[in-house]
Amino acid sequence: MTDTTTAAPPAPAVPPVHTAPRPLARRARDWLTAVLFTVPALVLFLLLVLAPILYALYVSLFNWGGFGAPSDFVGLDNFSRLLDDPVFLGDLWRGLLLVALSVGLQLPFALAMAVVLNQRLRGRAVYRMLFFAPYVLSEVVTGVLFSMIFAPDSGLADRVLGAIGLDGVGGLWFAGQDTVLPTLFLVMTWKYFGFHMMLYLAGLQGIPAELHEAARIDGAGPWQRFRYLTLPLLGPTIRMSVFLSVIGAIQLFDLVWVVTQGGPDHHSETMAVTLFQFGFKRYQVGYASAISIAMFLISLVFALAYQRFVLRRDTEGALTTMRTTPVRATVKRASR
Amino acid sequence: MPASERAPLPASGAASGLSRRRFLGTVPVAGLGVAVLTSCGDSDDSGAKDGSGRTVVEWWHISTSEPARGLWNARAKAFEAAHPDVRIKVVTLENDAFKSKLTALTSSGKLPDVYHTWGGGVLKQQVDAGLVEDLTDSVSTWIDTLVPASREPYEFDKKTYAVPNDIGAVGFWYNKALFKKAKIASPPTTWVAFLDTVRTLKAAGITPIALGGKEKWPGMYYWAYLAMRLAGVDGMQQAAEAKDFTGDAFVKAGEHLEDLVDLAPFQKGFLGAPYSSPTGQAATMGNGKTAMELMGQWAPREQAAAGKGIGDDLGFFPFPAVEGGKGRGTDVFGGGGGYALRKGAPQEAVDFLKYFVSAESERLLVKGTGIIPVNKDAQDALTDPNLKAVLAMLNKSTGFQLYLDQAYPPAVGQEVNDSVAALIAGSKSPEQVTRSVTQVAKSQ
Numbered sequence: 001m002t003d004t005t006t007a008a009p010p011a012p013a014v015p016p017v018h019t020a021p022r023p024l025a026r027r028a029r030d031w032l033t034a035v036l037f038t039v040p041a042l043v044l045f046l047l048l049v050l051a052p053i054l055y056a057l058y059v060s061l062f063n064w065g066g067f068g069a070p071s072d073f074v075g076l077d078n079f080s081r082l083l084d085d086p087v088f089l090g091d092l093w094r095g096l097l098l099v100a101l102s103v104g105l106q107l108p109f110a111l112a113m114a115v116v117l118n119q120r121l122r123g124r125a126v127y128r129m130l131f132f133a134p135y136v137l138s139e140v141v142t143g144v145l146f147s148m149i150f151a152p153d154s155g156l157a158d159r160v161l162g163a164i165g166l167d168g169v170g171g172l173w174f175a176g177q178d179t180v181l182p183t184l185f186l187v188m189t190w191k192y193f194g195f196h197m198m199l200y201l202a203g204l205q206g207i208p209a210e211l212h213e214a215a216r217i218d219g220a221g222p223w224q225r226f227r228y229l230t231l232p233l234l235g236p237t238i239r240m241s242v243f244l245s246v247i248g249a250i251q252l253f254d255l256v257w258v259v260t261q262g263g264p265d266h267h268s269e270t271m272a273v274t275l276f277q278f279g280f281k282r283y284q285v286g287y288a289s290a291i292s293i294a295m296f297l298i299s300l301v302f303a304l305a306y307q308r309f310v311l312r313r314d315t316e317g318a319l320t321t322m323r324t325t326p327v328r329a330t331v332k333r334a335s336r
Numbered sequence: 337m338p339a340s341e342r343a344p345l346p347a348s349g350a351a352s353g354l355s356r357r358r359f360l361g362t363v364p365v366a367g368l369g370v371a372v373l374t375s376c377g378d379s380d381d382s383g384a385k386d387g388s389g390r391t392v393v394e395w396w397h398i399s400t401s402e403p404a405r406g407l408w409n410a411r412a413k414a415f416e417a418a419h420p421d422v423r424i425k426v427v428t429l430e431n432d433a434f435k436s437k438l439t440a441l442t443s444s445g446k447l448p449d450v451y452h453t454w455g456g457g458v459l460k461q462q463v464d465a466g467l468v469e470d471l472t473d474s475v476s477t478w479i480d481t482l483v484p485a486s487r488e489p490y491e492f493d494k495k496t497y498a499v500p501n502d503i504g505a506v507g508f509w510y511n512k513a514l515f516k517k518a519k520i521a522s523p524p525t526t527w528v529a530f531l532d533t534v535r536t537l538k539a540a541g542i543t544p545i546a547l548g549g550k551e552k553w554p555g556m557y558y559w560a561y562l563a564m565r566l567a568g569v570d571g572m573q574q575a576a577e578a579k580d581f582t583g584d585a586f587v588k589a590g591e592h593l594e595d596l597v598d599l600a601p602f603q604k605g606f607l608g609a610p611y612s613s614p615t616g617q618a619a620t621m622g623n624g625k626t627a628m629e630l631m632g633q634w635a636p637r638e639q640a641a642a643g644k645g646i647g648d649d650l651g652f653f654p655f656p657a658v659e660g661g662k663g664r665g666t667d668v669f670g671g672g673g674g675y676a677l678r679k680g681a682p683q684e685a686v687d688f689l690k691y692f693v694s695a696e697s698e699r700l701l702v703k704g705t706g707i708i709p710v711n712k713d714a715q716d717a718l719t720d721p722n723l724k725a726v727l728a729m730l731n732k733s734t735g736f737q738l739y740l741d742q743a744y745p746p747a748v749g750q751e752v753n754d755s756v757a758a759l760i761a762g763s764k765s766p767e768q769v770t771r772s773v774t775q776v777a778k779s780q
Contacts, residue, residue: 067443147615263757
C-alpha cells in the first residue's frame with residue numbers, strides 16, 4: 001500500500017500544504033471524514049432515539065392529556081404518584097417475579113434441552129425445529145391461540161385434562177387472579193425456550209470435541225464434564241441469553257395485552273401494559289411518560305450494570321483486539 | 337497510485353484540491369439532505385381539490401365488518417354520483433386503531449374532514465381544543481328530523497358539534513327457554529325481584545348471567561345503571577360537573593352490585609372472558625349457556641356471530657327499577673355513533689352528512705346492517721322484534737345517559753371501568769370505587 005502523503009505530487013500548482021507530510025493536517029482530515037460519515041447515523045440517532053426520550057422526559061413533568069401543548073407543569077408529581085400507585089408497584093413485583101422465573105426455570109430448561117439435543121439422537125433435527133417453531137410465531141398469534149386453549153371448561157387444556165380423568169386439575173387459567181401469572185409464564189416458556197435452546201446449541205457446537213475426549217480420558221464423568229467443561233465454555237452464551245431474557249421480561253407487552261389486557265384485576269399487568277393503559281386509553285400522557293421514563297431507567301441501569309459486571313469479560317476480549325496497544329506489542333515482538 | 341487518487345472530478349469547478357476521500361466525505365451529507373427534503377414533501381390532500389378539480393372530503397368510519405363496510409362505501413359512491421364535483425375519500429379503520437390514530441391526529445391539531453365520534457367527553461375535549469366545526473347553524477334546517485335523544489351526546493352549551501347516524505341502548509337480553517325451565521313467569525321489574533330471579537335460576541342449575549370481565553366495560557354497565565337508578569340522570573350530571581362521585585347514591589350502587597356479585601351469578605372464568613370471541617360473553621349467551629346478559633342493541637348480532645345465536649328464544653327487558661332511587665325505571669342508558677367535522681371542513685362535508693342521515697339512506701342502513709335509525713322517517717324500516725323493543729324503550733325514555741366511558745373524559749371513564757372491575761373481582765369496596773373515580777375526576 002502506498003501512502004498519498006509520502007509521494008510528492010508532480011503538479012507545481014498545488015499548494016505546498018499537500019506536498020509536505022503533515023501528520024496534524026492529515027489527522028484533522030481523517031477526523032473530518034470520520035465525522036462526515038458519522039453525521040447521518042448520528043442525526044438519525046438524535047432524531048429517532050434521543051429526541052423522543054428527552055421529549056418523554058419533558059412531558060413527564062406535566063399533567064397533560066395529549067391535546068394541544070403541555071401547560072400544566074407539575075414537576076416530579078407524576079413520579080411520586082408512581083411510587084404510590086399500587087398497580088405500578090405491582091408491575092415491578094410481577095416483573096421481578098417473571099425475571100426470576102425466566103432465569104431460574106426457563107433458561108435451565110432450555111439448557112437441558114440443548115444438551116440433550118446435542119447428543120446423537122434419532123430425529124434430533126426434527127426436535128430442534130419443533131422446539132424452535134413457537135419462537136417464529138408472532139406474540140399476537142400465540143396469545144389468541146392460548147386464550148382458546150386455556151378457556152375455562154371449553155378449552156383444549158381442560159378437555160384434555162378431563163379426558164384423562166383429571167377434571168379438577170385444570171380450572172381458571174388466565175381467568176383466575178392467582179393462576180394467571182403462572183399460566184402466562186407457561187406460555188412465555190413455550191414460546192421462548194426454543195430460542196434460548198438454539199443459542200445454547202450454537203454455543204455447544206463451538207466446544208471442541210477434543211476437550212470432552214481429553215476429559216473423558218482423565219476420568220471425568222458426564223456431570224463433571226458438564227459442570228467443569230461445558231458450563232464454563234458456554235459462559236458467554238449463557239450470559240447473553242440471560243440478558244435477552246431479562247430485558248424481554250421487563251418489556252413484556254404484546255402477549256399480555258392480547259390474552260388478558262393485564263387482568264383479571266391487574267394480576268397480570270406489566271409496566272408496558274400500564275403505560276399503554278394510561279397513554280392510549282386514559283390519555284394521561286404525562287403520567288404515561290413518567291412510566292416510560294421509569295421503564296427506560298430500569299432497563300438502562302440493568303443493562304449498564306450487566307455490561308459492567310457480567311458481560312465485561314466477554315466484551316473485553318472483543319475490544320482488545322481492536323485497540324492499538326496490543327497491535328503495537330505484536331509489531332514490537334515481530335521486529336525483535 | 338497517488339496521482340489517480342487525486343484525479344479531479346469533472347463535475348466540480350474548483351477541482352484543484354478535491355481528493356476522492358474528501359468528495360466521499362460530502363456524499364453522506366448530501367444524501368441526508370435529500371432524505372430530509374423528501375420527508376418534508378409529504379402532502380395531505382384532504383379538503384383540497386384533486387387532479388380533476390373535485391373537492392376532496394376525507395371520511396373516517398369504523399364499520400369494518402361486512403355488510404356495513406360495503407354499504408357505507410356504497411353510500412359514498414352514491415353521493416359522488418349525485419355530486420360530480422366532490423370526491424369522498426373513504427378511510428375505514430378498526431375501532432381501537434381509529435381511537436389511537438385519532439388521538440395522534442388530535443395532538444397534531446388536524447383531524448379528518450368527517451370522522452366518527454361517540455360524542456360525550458372525548459368530543460368535548462376536541463371541541464375545547466378548537467378542532468371541531470360548530471354545526472349549529474349549518475344543520476338547523478334538517479336536524480329536527482332526527483330523534484332528540486340521539487342528538488344529546490353531541491350537544492354542548494346548546495351547540496351541535498356532530499350528527500348521529502344510529503342510536504342504541506343497554507338492557508337485559510334473556511333466554512326465554514331457560515327462564516321457562518326455571519319456571520320464571522315474567523322478567524323482573526325491580527332490583528329485588530332481579531336478585532330473586534338470579535337465585536331461582538341458580539337453584540335450577542342454570543348460570544344466570546354472562547359477563548366479559550376481561551374488557552371491563554360490560555361490568556361497568558351494571559354500576560352505571562344502578563347509579564342512574566339511584567341518583568337519577570340529573571344526579572349523574574351533577575356528579576360529573578362537581579367532579580364528585582362520593583355521594584350516597586354512588587356508594588349504594590356499589591353495594592347493590594356487591595349483592596349481585598355475592599350470589600356468584602356469572603359463568604366460570606368470567607374475569608378473564610372477553611366480550612366477542614368464541615370464548616366470550618356474547619358466545620356464552622349465544623350458545624344458550626347462560627340466561628341473561630346486560631348489553632347494548634348490538635347483542636343479538638354478536639351472539640349470532642360469536643356463538644350460534646338463540647333465535648326466537650331471545651327476549652329483551654329494561655334494567656329493573658331500584659327501590660328508593662331517584663331515577664325512574666324508564667331512564668335509558670346508551671349511546672350511538674355519529675360524525676363530526678373538523679374545524680374548517682368544506683361545505684360539501686356538511687352536505688354529505690345530511691345525505692348520510694337522510695331517511696332514504698338510513699332505511700338502507702337499517703335493512704342492510706340492523707342499526708336502530710335516528711331519522712324518525714326511517715323507523716318504519718325496522719322489523720326485528722328485539723331491536724323494536726329497544727327502540728320502544730328509547731321512544732318512551734324519560735331520561736338519557738350516555739355511556740360513561742364516552743360521557744366523561746377518557747381518564748374518568750376508564751377509572752370507572754377499572755374500579756368497577758375491581759369491585760366485581762372483590763378487591764375494591766363500594767366506597768373505594770367512588771373515591772378512586774372522584775380522585776381521577778378532580779385531577780382532570
